[in-house]
Amino acid sequence: MRSRSKAPRLYSRLLLSELIILICMIVILVMINRESRVEAKEVSGADSLLNAISPELPDSTDYSVDFLIGKTDHPDFIMVRDPRYVFTDMPVHRLVFEAFKRMQAAASRDSINLKIVSAARSWTKQRSIWEARMQGHGYRGNLSREQKIVIIRRSLRYNSMPGISRHHWGTELDLCSVDPAYFETTRGRKIFRWLSEHAGDYGFVQVYTAPEIDSSRTGFFSEPWHWSYAPLSKPILTQYLQKVNYTHLKGFSGDDLAEAVNVIQEYVGGVNPALK
Ligand SMILES: [Zn+2]
Numbered sequence: 341m342r343s344r345s346k347a348p349r350l351y352s353r354l355l356l357s358e359l360i361i362l363i364c365m366i367v368i369l370v371m372i373n374r375e376s377r378v379e380a381k382e383v384s385g386a387d388s389l390l391n392a393i394s395p396e397l398p399d400s401t402d403y404s405v406d407f408l409i410g411k412t413d414h415p416d417f418i419m420v421r422d423p424r425y426v427f428t429d430m431p432v433h434r435l436v437f438e439a440f441k442r443m444q445a446a447a448s449r450d451s452i453n454l455k456i457v458s459a460a461r462s463w464t465k466q467r468s469i470w471e472a473r474m475q476g477h478g479y480r481g482n483l484s485r486e487q488k489i490v491i492i493r494r495s496l497r498y499n500s501m502p503g504i505s506r507h508h509w510g511t512e513l514d515l516c517s518v519d520p521a522y523f524e525t526t527r528g529r530k531i532f533r534w535l536s537e538h539a540g541d542y543g544f545v546q547v548y549t550a551p552e553i554d555s556s557r558t559g560f561f562s563e564p565w566h567w568s569y570a571p572l573s574k575p576i577l578t579q580y581l582q583k584v585n586y587t588h589l590k591g592f593s594g595d596d597l598a599e600a601v602n603v604i605q606e607y608v609g610g611v612n613p614a615l616k
Pocket of ligand 1 (some may be wrong): 458507512513514566
């Protein structure tokens with residue numbers, strides 16, 4: 341009797357412990373499954389928010405004046421040579437390039453082809469562009485101060501003096517074309533419309549907006565091609581406006597009139613308020 345009654349009890353105890361183990365396993369499996377779903381959701385969420393604010397961003401970076409005016413580059417600059425992304429080899433900040441690649445992939449799904457015309461530019465490169473533009477407008481040392489200022493302002497419509505270009509920072513991209521007429525064509529309009537609607541999702545903001553968008557903006561003429569990676573460029577602009585002064589802007593034609601033209605406030609500061 342004893343042995344007969346003990347056996348079922350042992351059997352039921354075994355069953356109970358197996359049941360407990362089974363329940364524990366189910367609970368663990370459910371938890372693992374839930375965690376992986378949350379993770380998957382976060383990854384796809386990142387795809388739409390597009391890491392516009394990356395945890396890697398050096399918010400507290402102290403930028404030197406030499407960096408701010410293009411006399412030194414940044415350790416995070418990389419040279420992009422792949423013709424899928426650039427028309428010619430182009431230096432750019434690596435985080436900006438990563439964000440661009442994500443934006444380009446999304447654009448291509450909408451049949452929009454984005455390519456970089458220009459990205460990071462040094463002081464030396466900007467000076468050669470500036471000198472060519474000034475010569476083209478007839479700048480000479482023996483002109484009157486007023487004539488010189490007219491030519492400087494004309495050159496500043498679409499070109500920067502060295503030291504005041506945001507391209508020094510590696511955060512700026514000129515996309516597809518730098519010809520205003522291109523953005524009047526059907527293709528150009530389509531590209532601009534796409535960028536206006538979607539670039540913000542990837543951290544990019546148009547810098548030199550048209551007067552019909554913001555009549556109070558000063559400085560450069562509107563540039564539908566010029567987009568800035570805001571998470572990086574906003575703190576850089578803040579530091580530029582604190583640290584750079586006219587003693588730093590020397591060594592090019594018209595440097596003696598940079599202050600008279602008020603280039604730091606009117607041009608460097610004359611950007612889309614979303615970038616301030
Ligand atoms: Zn540009």
